[in-house]
Amino acid sequence: xxxxxxxxxxHLPDMEDLEWQQIHPRYARRLQLERALVVAAIAIATLATxxxxxxxxxxxxxxxxxxxxxxxxxxxxxxxxxxxxxxVVRDKDIVFRSGVIWRSVTAVPFNRVQHVETSSTPLDxxxxxxxxxxxxxxxxxxxxxxxxxxxxxxxxxxxxILGKVGASIENH
Amino acid sequence: MKTTKPGQWQRTSPLxxxxxxxxxxxxxxxxxxxSLAPLVAFVYxxxxxxxxxxxxxxxxxxxxxxxxxxxxYWFFRFQLNDDSILIRQGVVKKKQIDIKFDRIQGxxxxxxxxxxxxxxxxxxxxxxxxxxxEGNLPAxxxxxxxxxxxxxxxxxxxxxxxxxEPDVDPLLTLGWRDMVRIGLADRRALIVFxxxxxxxxxxxxxxxxxxxxxxxxxxxxxxxxxxxxxxxIVTTAVIGLILLFALISIxxxxxxxxxxxxxxxxxxxxxxxxxxxRHEVSMHLGKIQTLRLEQGLVMxxxxxxxxxxxxxxxxxxxxxxxxxxxxxxxxxxxxxxxxLLLAPEGDSLMQIPSSERFxxxxxxxxxxxxxxxxxxxxxxxxxxxxQVLGSASLAFLLWLPAIILLSYQxxxxxxxxxxxxxxxxxxxxxxxxxxxxxxxKVQRVSVTQSRYQRRKDLAxxxxxxxxxxxxxxxxxxxxxxxxxxxxxxxVESSQQAWH
Numbered sequence: 001x002x003x004x005x006x007x008x009x010x011h012l013p014d015m016e017d018l019e020w021q022q023i024h025p026r027y028a029r030r031l032q033l034e035r036a037l038v039v040a041a042i043a044i045a046t047l048a049t050x051x052x053x054x055x056x057x058x059x060x061x062x063x064x065x066x067x068x069x070x071x072x073x074x075x076x077x078x079x080x081x082x083x084x085x086x087x088v089v090r091d092k093d094i095v096f097r098s099g100v101i102w103r104s105v106t107a108v109p110f111n112r113v114q115h116v117e118t119s120s121t122p123l124d125x126x127x128x129x130x131x132x133x134x135x136x137x138x139x140x141x142x143x144x145x146x147x148x149x150x151x152x153x154x155x156x157x158x159x160x161i162l163g164k165v166g167a168s169i170e171n172h
Numbered sequence: 173m174k175t176t177k178p179g180q181w182q183r184t185s186p187l188x189x190x191x192x193x194x195x196x197x198x199x200x201x202x203x204x205x206x207s208l209a210p211l212v213a214f215v216y217x218x219x220x221x222x223x224x225x226x227x228x229x230x231x232x233x234x235x236x237x238x239x240x241x242x243x244x245y246w247f248f249r250f251q252l253n254d255d256s257i258l259i260r261q262g263v264v265k266k267k268q269i270d271i272k273f274d275r276i277q278g279x280x281x282x283x284x285x286x287x288x289x290x291x292x293x294x295x296x297x298x299x300x301x302x303x304x305x306e307g308n309l310p311a312x313x314x315x316x317x318x319x320x321x322x323x324x325x326x327x328x329x330x331x332x333x334x335x336x337e338p339d340v341d342p343l344l345t346l347g348w349r350d351m352v353r354i355g356l357a358d359r360r361a362l363i364v365f366x367x368x369x370x371x372x373x374x375x376x377x378x379x380x381x382x383x384x385x386x387x388x389x390x391x392x393x394x395x396x397x398x399x400x401x402x403x404x405i406v407t408t409a410v411i412g413l414i415l416l417f418a419l420i421s422i423x424x425x426x427x428x429x430x431x432x433x434x435x436x437x438x439x440x441x442x443x444x445x446x447x448x449x450r451h452e453v454s455m456h457l458g459k460i461q462t463l464r465l466e467q468g469l470v471m472x473x474x475x476x477x478x479x480x481x482x483x484x485x486x487x488x489x490x491x492x493x494x495x496x497x498x499x500x501x502x503x504x505x506x507x508x509x510x511x512l513l514l515a516p517e518g519d520s521l522m523q524i525p526s527s528e529r530f531x532x533x534x535x536x537x538x539x540x541x542x543x544x545x546x547x548x549x550x551x552x553x554x555x556x557x558x559q560v561l562g563s564a565s566l567a568f569l570l571w572l573p574a575i576i577l578l579s580y581q582x583x584x585x586x587x588x589x590x591x592x593x594x595x596x597x598x599x600x601x602x603x604x605x606x607x608x609x610x611x612x613k614v615q616r617v618s619v620t621q622s623r624y625q626r627r628k629d630l631a632x633x634x635x636x637x638x639x640x641x642x643x644x645x646x647x648x649x650x651x652x653x654x655x656x657x658x659x660x661x662x663v664e665s666s667q668q669a670w671h
Contacts, residue, residue, distance in 0.1 A: 012657045070380060103626070106618035107656065110664045112670065136615040137671070138461070138484050138638030148238040 001038025020086030020101045030127040031078035086098045087146055089157060092164075094134065095148055104114065105136060111168035112136050116161045118154045130154035134161065181249045181260070184311045192244035192285060193292055196237050198513045208484050211236070242475030245472070250309060257297075257320075259307050266604055269307045271297050273324045277459055277483055277671075281317050283450040293317050293452070294573040319456070321440075339447050343512070344498065344505060346432040346445070350624055353541075354429060354499045355422030357470040359479075388574060436512060441481065441496060455496045459483045459671050461613055461639035465506055465523040468603040475653055481513060484638035517593035517610050525604035530587035530596075537586065537646035540622070546575030588644045590655065593662075607637065607642050611662035613670040619652045635659065638671065 046067070050060060055072070057064075085098045097105040113134055120130040130151045134144040215229040241262045251258040279295040295309040295317050307563035346354075351598055381404040432445030436457070443453040460481045467477050501509065503524045516548040522529055550571040578601065585600040596611040616636045625631055631652040632645040645654075 009670075014653065014657050014660050093660060099620075102620060102622050104618050104620040105656075106616060107660055108616040109614075110658060111664060111666070112615045136636065136638075138615060138636070138640065143636070 007148045013090075015088075015107075017018070018088045018095065020097065023082055023085045023087075023146070023148045024129055024150045025082070026150075027129055028078040028082040028127060030148065031082070031122060032075050034123055035071075035074050035078075039067070039074065043067060081149070083097055085146075085148075089160065094144065094157075094161065095146055106144055107135050108136060110164040111163060113161060113165045116158045116165070118158050120151065124148075127149075132157055179253060182250050183249055184246070184313075185290070185292055185308065186249065187246065187286065187290060187292055187309035189238070189241045190284070191237060191308070192241040192248075194246075196241055200237075205306060214498075220655075248310075257307075259309070271307055276324050277499055278454050278456065279317060279321050280454060281450075281452040283446075283452070285448050287311065288450060295320065306337070316487065340435050340437055342433040342435050343509065344432075344434040346500065348426075350432075350500045351425045352422050353469070353474050353476055354425035355472075357468055357474065357476070357500070358417060358425065360370055360397075385545045392444055398588060407442065424617060425499070432499070434498060434509075442641065443496060443498070453496050455481055455483055455515060458669065459517075459639045461609065461671075462642065463510055463513060463518075463523070464610045465510075465525075465606045465608075466603065467482050467525065467600075467605075472498075472603060476502060477506050479509060482639035485640065513596070514608065514610060517612075518608065520591040521594050521596050521608040522589060523606045523608050525598050525600070525606055528587070530589050530598055532590070533583070533586045533644065534628070534646040534648075535583060536624075536628055536630060538576075538583045538623065541579040541582070542572075542576055546572045546579070550575075555600045588647070595642075595644075595655075597644055611659045612666040612668060613637060614659050614663050615670075617651075617656045617659050619656050622651065625649075 006144055032157045037101050038165050045059070046063065049055075050057060081098075084100050084103075085096075086096070090113070094105050094110045095105060095107045097103065117133040117135070118130050119133065124130060128151050129148050131145060131147045132154045133146075133147055136143045146154075193381070211229060211233055212230060215225050218225060218228055220228070240263070245263070247263050247266075248259070248261045250260070253275070256270055256272045258628050259271070260267075261267050276297055278298040280296045280298055282296065283293045287293060291314055292311045293314050295312060297307050297309070301449070379534070427447045428451075429445045430447035433442065433570065434441070434443045436442075437454075439457050440454050441457055441460075442452065442454040444450060461484060462482045464480045464482060467478050467481070471477060476574060479501050481496045483495070498509070506523065510521065510523055514521060548568050553568040554565050557568065582599070582601050585598060586602060588597040589596040589598075594608060596606055596608045598604065598606040614635055617636055618636075620633050620634065621631045625646070626649075629649045630646050631649040633647065633652040633655060634641050634643045
């Protein structure tokens with residue numbers, strides 16, 4: 001039967017006292033390793049060109065200093081940003097928050113989800129991590145992307161969300 | 173086409189050759205040089221006079237392209253099944269497209285002069301969201317298009333298929349005055365003027381020589397007369413050009429929107445119009461995601477708006493979702509249309525920008541604009557060019573007041589209006605834009621806060637629709653959170669389909 005009960009705004013579920021689930025702590029390590037590899041590759045390339053062309057190291061000192069200056073924040077940033085990321089799977093939606101300076105909280109209702117995808121790069125697999133992507137209509141790729149979940153967690157969430165999506169379609 | 177049995181491969185009318193010919197011409201003009209290269213080579217190799225060469229070239233071009241068009245027609249076949257339509261096409265590279273009826277957002281048709289004579293249309297399937305299934309069906313009968321329409325449940329079943337007009341009174345008809353309005357308000361006309369700017373300058377130079385000559389000729393005291401005629405020439409030329417482009421623009425409007433009519437036919441919004449090629453666009457009312465009302469400078473002066481109903485766009489082709497555009501409406505009609513299109517929930521979603529019911533956003537909105545778009549670039553440019561230009565580089569600081577003015581303007585125009593079922597966001601810089609949406613069609617919501625916004629307890633809310641997102645910047649954090657929770661509640665408790 002059709003019901004249309006009145007809703008008191010202050011009784012709506014809010015997000016004030018949510019228990020945010022953390023991204024897997026290994027994700028910070030994984031990000032650091034990835035960035036370290038990039039920095040190392042640039043460093044090696046620079047060194048190689050220095051030696052080949054025979055430019056004395058003292059002349060390109062500033063270049064090395066700049067590389068160092070970039071590398072330090074790049075490598076330490078994951079330690080700050082990863083703990084800030086969190087997600088909550090609720091009965092009817094999934095909420096994801098991220099950002100240190102620009103903080104954002106995004107919520108995707110399950111009855112708008114088109115499909116769910118998990119993915120992992122070789123580096124992710126090395127750390128036993130996976131990424132979860134939730135797609136809604138009209139989005140431009142990856143509408144909600146939660147990177148760095150434990151591989152098991154990601155799979156569990158994928159199955160759970162799919163189940164919820166299926167249920168919401170049957171209710172139509 | 174009357175004998176359309178399901179599950180049988182069939183060809184469209186031979187007149188479809190016209191469609192393929194047109195398509196080929198389009199492709200050629202797009203990649204003009206590459207496609208014409210073989211032809212040029214052929215003409216070059218052929219010995220003879222220039223005129224003969226050109227004639228031979230033209231004939232060769234015509235023969236080659238029409239045979240390609242004929243081949244395209246010959247290899248184009250389609251099959252109508254219970255739940256989908258299969259299209260097989262391609263001469264060298266074969267392609268099979270499977271268009272499922274439940275994926276079709278709308279069936280739009282076009283009818284050029286020849287087709288109109290024979291009662292044929294070209295169907296354009298609008299399938300937002302599913303890739304690789306965008307298709308055209310050239311030169312089929314109108315009755316067939318109608319039967320397809322009813323098949324995808326787009327309109328009430330109608331057994332007397334084939335009659336021209338839907339049997340409902342149009343909500344809106346555009347007359348020649350509206351064509352003039354559309355033509356004048358066309359942004360492309362402004363672009364033409366921008367391109368024309370340098371040309372006009374050169375024309376001015378020529379006029380100078382004319383003036384100089386006149387002066388020389390009338391050396392004894394007829395000086396004033398010379399200057400006067402010079403100025404007259406320039407003015408006439410400029411006004412003439414402006415008039416010419418206004419005319420071209422109006423002609424373009426006439427070409428696209430002549431006899432434009434808008435209907436609501438059952439649950440479907442339909443429009444048709446066009447002088448030579450008749451465009452017919454249709455959209456299921458339930459598929460409308462956002463309703464946008466826009467007013468540029470000229471439209472403001474004319475006291476008119478442009479209304480567009482947007483539906484879900486495909487994720488593959490950004491922003492390629494088909495919109496149904498009503499090119500010119502009065503505020504009154506726009507209000508009436510909104511009530512019809514977003515019925516029954518959209519009643520209080522007033523979109524007219526001058527409405528008192530809009531709430532302002534926080535004036536802190538201007539700060540980040542002024543800081544990052546104004547102050548920072550101005551100071552950087554001044555410092556960078558200090559060595560080269562000296563104190564003249566201080567002129568870059570003039571950028572700042574301009575940005576301050578623009579930021580203020582954009583803040584004043586920004587606003588939002590909330591109702592129990594949906595919201596309207598107003599924005600604009602020179603003109604106005606407003607977008608209305610229903611909460612229950614929202615796909616996802618996010619609340620974002622910068623460091624500065626956190627300090628002022630402000631936030632920006634972004635509501636993602638299947639047709640794109642709508643952002644309300646710099647509102648109270650508490651309002652943003654409450655609105656988000658309310659939207660989520662509306663979406664999650666909605667039992668209605670969003671499309």
